[in-house]
Amino acid sequence: MDAGDLEAAAGDHLRRCMAPSLRRVINGTGVIIHTNLGRAPLSAEALSEGLRYCTLEYDLEAGQRGSRRDHAAELLARLTGAESALVVNNNAAAVVLMLAAVARGGEVIISRGELIEIGGSFRVPDIMEASGATLVEVGTTNKTYARDYVAAITEDTRAILKVHPSNYRIVGFTHDATTSALAQVARDHGVPLLYDAGAATFGPLPAALVDVDPKAELSNGVDLLAFSGDKILGGPQAGLMLGGREWIDRCARHPLARAFRADKLTLAALEHTLRAYLMQQPEKIPVSRMVNATATQLNKRAANLVERLTTEVPREIARFTVAACEDTIGGGSHPQRRIDGAAVRIELARDASILAEQLRRGTPPIIGVVRDGALWLHVRTIADDEADVLVAALNAAFSSLTL
Ligand SMILES: *Cc1c(COP(=O)(O)O)cnc(C)c1O
Numbered sequence: 319m320d321a322g323d324l325e326a327a328a329g330d331h332l333r334r335c336m337a338p339s340l341r342r343v344i345n346g347t348g349v350i351i352h353t354n355l356g357r358a359p360l361s362a363e364a365l366s367e368g369l370r371y372c373t374l375e376y377d378l379e380a381g382q383r384g385s386r387r388d389h390a391a392e393l394l395a396r397l398t399g400a401e402s403a404l405v406v407n408n409n410a411a412a413v414v415l416m417l418a419a420v421a422r423g424g425e426v427i428i429s430r431g432e433l434i435e436i437g438g439s440f441r442v443p444d445i446m447e448a449s450g451a452t453l454v455e456v457g458t459t460n461k462t463y464a465r466d467y468v469a470a471i472t473e474d475t476r477a478i479l480k481v482h483p484s485n486y487r488i489v490g491f492t493h494d495a496t497t498s499a500l501a502q503v504a505r506d507h508g509v510p511l512l513y514d515a516g517a518a519t520f521g522p523l524p525a526a527l528v529d530v531d532p533k534a535e536l537s538n539g540v541d542l543l544a545f546s547g548d549k550i551l552g553g554p555q556a557g558l559m560l561g562g563r564e565w566i567d568r569c570a571r572h573p574l575a576r577a578f579r580a581d582k583l584t585l586a587a588l589e590h591t592l593r594a595y596l597m598q599q600p601e602k603i604p605v606s607r608m609v610n611a612t613a614t615q616l617n618k619r620a621a622n623l624v625e626r627l628t629t630e631v632p633r634e635i636a637r638f639t640v641a642a643c644e645d646t647i648g649g650g651s652h653p654q655r656r657i658d659g660a661a662v663r664i665e666l667a668r669d670a671s672i673l674a675e676q677l678r679r680g681t682p683p684i685i686g687v688v689r690d691g692a693l694w695l696h697v698r699t700i701a702d703d704e705a706d707v708l709v710a711a712l713n714a715a716f717s718s719l720t721l
Pocket residue numbers: 408409410411413436440481482483484485514515516517545546547548556557650
């Protein structure tokens with residue numbers, strides 16, 4: 319190695335060492351809530367109020383200390399009619415907190431069909447143990463009735479827990495008790511009904527995707543409802559807890575609430591998200607735009623990209639076409655549901671994995687899908703304002719490709 323090579327190698331090494339590790343990417347996978355790519359993308363303005371000094375715990379009218387709880391609680395109350403609300407770091411924390419605050423040292427009844435693992439080692443039985451509650455399983459994997467819960471109630475019962483199966487489905491010969499039926503059982507026996515719903519939104523959804531409606535669940539009689547801020551809601555990572563004042567206050571007073579509390583950036587982005595739903599402007603939320611994108615919009619976006627790529631990236635060796643594809647919600651919800659999408663399909667004279675790799679190394683990195691030997695960029699998860707950087711990154715990738 320001569321001095322020039324050594325200098326170049328040292329330069330490369332240093333650049334790699336100093337480059338940021340958490341980097342913005344372009345998501346061409348068509349998976350909207352992509353856990354590996356940071357789940358819900360946020361708009362820049364979502365964070366803005368939290369970037370400087372802010373009224374996190376300050377009451378402007380009184381000129382004295384306020385509560386960080388008030389920001390989202392007020393909006394959640396207006397959106398759902400919930401008496402009270404609490405925001406914590408993520409939904410896993412919300413579930414631990416509600417079990418610890420409500421059921422520590424007592425029994426919690428749950429259906430065998432809901433003893434699930436969400437991924438990232440969130441297993442309902444382990445969470446239960448960590449919170450100090452004893453798990454009482456009822457029913458069978460495929461069928462559990464309200465009467466199974468009734469039969470399991472003892473004087474040590476502290477709560478009934480319902481868990482949304484999120485990322486899996488039991489199909490065929492099945493039954494699970496509705497939240498209304500469970501609320502009745504809970505009321506009859508003077509214990510609260512807790513519901514880990516996993517994901518929920520206040521925005522419009524294509525009919526096939528409609529799932530948990532927080533307002534309806536609360537009016538069905540759920541005492542404490544918890545779901546994620548960064549799944550289909552399209553907000554920041556957070557755990558939203560909604561319910562009766564008595565139960566929320568109990569959670570808020572528990573020492574774990576301090577350990578799990580949400581920071582100002584989270585609260586700023588959450589307030590921005592909730593306010594958009596309240597003002598009926600869901601189009602301000604990137605996830606909502608992606609979920610509700612129409613076939614016409616997607617085909618047009620793909621056609622525009624294909625046209626630009628064909629003229630701006632003139633490579634005899636690559637063929638760019640618009641192709642139909644299937645997108646998913648991701649984030650462990652709607653596991654069997656595919657939504658029709660559109661993609662830019664890039665076909666090379668050889669297997670496209672080499673292009674996929676080159677794109678991952680680009681700036682910004684582009685994450686595509688290699689299928690049938692071609693590279694697919696699903697446009698549902700690519701914003702219109704990402705077209706310029708996408709085309710530039712493809713150009714750079716092709717230039718460094720030796721085919
Ligand atoms: C996703 C999910 C969780 C975990 O939520 P996080 O916000 O990722 O912590 C818990 N329970 C259910 C049912 C879920 O779907």
